Amino acid sequence: MDAKRPASTRFRFVNLDGSEPHAFSAVMKWALVDRAMGRRRKAAAGEPAPSVVPDRALLSRPPAVGQPARLTWIGHASWLIQLDGVSLIIDPIFSESIGPGVKRFVPPALNVGDGLPSIDAQLITHNHRDHLDVPSVRAVGSPVVAGLGLAPLFERHGLSCTELDWWSETRVGSVTVRFVPSQHWSRRGLNDANATLWGGFVIEGSTARIYHSGDTAYFEGFTEIGRRSGPIDAALLPIGAYDPAWFMSKQHMNPEEAARAFTDLGARTFVAMHWGTFKLTDEPLSEPPSRLTAEWKRRNLAPTDCKILPIGGVLDVERPR
Numbered sequence: 001m002d003a004k005r006p007a008s009t010r011f012r013f014v015n016l017d018g019s020e021p022h023a024f025s026a027v028m029k030w031a032l033v034d035r036a037m038g039r040r041r042k043a044a045a046g047e048p049a050p051s052v053v054p055d056r057a058l059l060s061r062p063p064a065v066g067q068p069a070r071l072t073w074i075g076h077a078s079w080l081i082q083l084d085g086v087s088l089i090i091d092p093i094f095s096e097s098i099g100p101g102v103k104r105f106v107p108p109a110l111n112v113g114d115g116l117p118s119i120d121a122q123l124i125t126h127n128h129r130d131h132l133d134v135p136s137v138r139a140v141g142s143p144v145v146a147g148l149g150l151a152p153l154f155e156r157h158g159l160s161c162t163e164l165d166w167w168s169e170t171r172v173g174s175v176t177v178r179f180v181p182s183q184h185w186s187r188r189g190l191n192d193a194n195a196t197l198w199g200g201f202v203i204e205g206s207t208a209r210i211y212h213s214g215d216t217a218y219f220e221g222f223t224e225i226g227r228r229s230g231p232i233d234a235a236l237l238p239i240g241a242y243d244p245a246w247f248m249s250k251q252h253m254n255p256e257e258a259a260r261a262f263t264d265l266g267a268r269t270f271v272a273m274h275w276g277t278f279k280l281t282d283e284p285l286s287e288p289p290s291r292l293t294a295e296w297k298r299r300n301l302a303p304t305d306c307k308i309l310p311i312g313g314v315l316d317v318e319r320p321r
Contacts, residue, residue: 012195013186013198015181016219047284049275049285050310052312054072054109058314062087070314071271073309073311073312077212078090078092083175084173084174085173086120086121088121089119089142092137094139104278112136116140119142125182126182126196126197130278131215145179146163146164148165149197166199167181178204179199180200180211180221182199183216184215184217199214207319209319216252217253218257233268234267237258237262239291240252256295258270270307275289
């Protein structure tokens with residue numbers, strides 16, 4: 001199903017199930033009232049994600065056609081994806097802060113002029129500031145692929161943008177990039193809720209098919225993404241920013257839901273992201289991976305199929321021969 005605007009809503013886009021963003025009253029309850037009343041979980045920041053220094057000489061040379069794809073976690077939802085001679089960056093965030101009080105706990109593993117190779121295209125999942133950081137996108141300077149409605153924003157900053165609807169695709173070199181649904185929403189200012197489309201990406205090359213979900217709640221669409229995309233060799237799924245559940249579960253998965261999404265997708269390898277970099281919600285930074293590990297054991301899934309990388313971690317991915 002493509003993204004449509006039902007006649008019964010004031011928003012341009014809604015989720016596949018028709019759901020819309022939280023009402024303003026719910027946002028105020030979460031952001032102000034519950035905090036003032038002491039109803040929100042009080043937890044220390046906790047330990048941020050561990051980090052390593054990647055082999056920057058290696059990353060300067062994307063794998064050739066027929067070689068395994070290479071994934072490098074830059075931090076949060078930012079990834080360098082290299083395959084078939086192409087280097088893509090997803091949701092690049094290099095800034096020290098993404099808003100008042102939202103600081104970065106771990107430096108990005110790569111940065112423009114500091115290990116980041118030449119980028120063929122930037123893939124932007126949606127316009128929230130922890131996924132679309134204008135200074136970072138401008139610094140990279142490469143053409144953008146994003147959801148419907150986002151081209152004007154990038155064009156104001158001198159960047160070309162290919163807009164995609166859900167299930168539409170484009171090519172970057174020999175690599176196919178397809179935009180797929182997620183369960184989320186969009187907003188950049190006070191009066192533009194759901195004016196632009198959000199989603200995830202399926203990236204397909206000669207040796208691997210990689211899925212980056214963007215921000216998403218758990219939803220029935222994961223099964224359809226797996227069915228329509230074909231076997232997914234690596235699923236990059238968010239495991240953080242879920243507490244309090246009454247507010248966050250409409251837009252973010254917890255680790256248990258992420259494990260369920262992985263099985264729905266029918267993917268071969270789970271790769272955790274969206275944790276340990278920015279403290280966006282009430283859980284400690286270090287809680288998501290421990291909950292994911294416990295859920296993985298509870299489901300009796302193969303330990304080797306779950307990858308919790310350090311920031312700067314590199315993973316080679318290819319489909320079974």
